[in-house]
Amino acid sequence: MHRADDQDVLDLIRAFMGLDVTLILTGVNIPGTGLLREARWHPKQRSWVMPPLESTRVHGLEVTQTERRFELVDLDRFRTTTTAGSDAFLDHLQGIEEHLRLLNARDGMLTQGTMPEYLLRRTGGVVGLLGRLIEDGxxxxxxxxxxxxxxxxxxxxxxxxxxxxxxxxSEITAPQPRPKSRSRGRNTVFDDHGPRSDRAAG
Structure with missing residues (x-):
């Protein structure tokens, strides 16, 4: 939350709070990112800094006024050690399968045979890894x-x-590094270099 863009996101979330709707937002490590914290611009340090936490505590953690407006729900990885866990994982795979538009896709492509066990073994039941594996696949x-x-x-x-x-x-192989893109220089087409007479004189 040390960038102006981060603070813009927080301001947008605050604006949503004024709407008569219920928002369900998802993310990874929300408390750790500081997304719901209220950073301020420090002119001497020329950076965004986090203020001291307020004294109010929720579940033993100090929170800000913005954080108190949200209810954080932790979602763990899928586990198939129980019938309910196995059913939840299969239901999730079924939901993904229904939205795939591959030409040769078939019913049960992700939910039948050894595919559920394979997907669980490859991803450890982590939703983000499961989505990445299927998307790249x-x-x-x-x-x-x-x-x-x-x-x-x-x-x-x-x-x-x-x-x-x-x-x-189970082993999860590391992704291959992506090539770094070259940064483009600033566009100077609309720069104002002053009147032509001044440039000629200089």
């Missing part, structure tokens, strides 16, 4: 012309284990 399926997700195709997809607090026991 769909791109590969379209690019290769297979238009179908199966274990052979998904074996070609690399997903990362960084940012996982508790990595699953």
């Amino acid at each position: 769909c791109l590969e399926a379209m690019a290769s012309g297979r238009e179908l997700l199966d274990e052979d195709l998904l074996d070609e997809i690399v997903i990362g284990r960084e940012d996982l607090t508790h990595p699953p026991d």
Whole structure:
């Protein structure tokens, strides 16, 4: 929350609070990002700084006025150690499957056979990794012309284990580094260089 853009997002969230609607927002490590904290611009340091936390505590944690307006719900990874957990994971896969538009997609593509166990093993039940694996798998399926997700195709997809607090026991291969894009110089087309007479004299 040390950038002006971050503060703009917070201001937008505050504006949403004035609407007569219920918002369900999702994100990763919301308390740690400081998204709901109220940073201020420090002119001497020339940066955004976090103010001291207020004394009000919720569940043992000090929170700001903005944070108190939200109810944080922690979503853990999918686990299949119980029937309810297995059903929830299959329901999630079913919901994803219904929205896939691959030409050779079939019913049960993600929910039947050994595919659920495979997906759980590859991702450890982490929703973000599951989404990344399926998204990248769909791109590969379209690019290769297979238009179908199966274990052979998904074996070609690399997903990362960084940012996982508790990595699953099964190995998750690290993603390949992406090439850095070159930054473009500033556009000077509309720069004002003064009157032509001044430039000629100089």
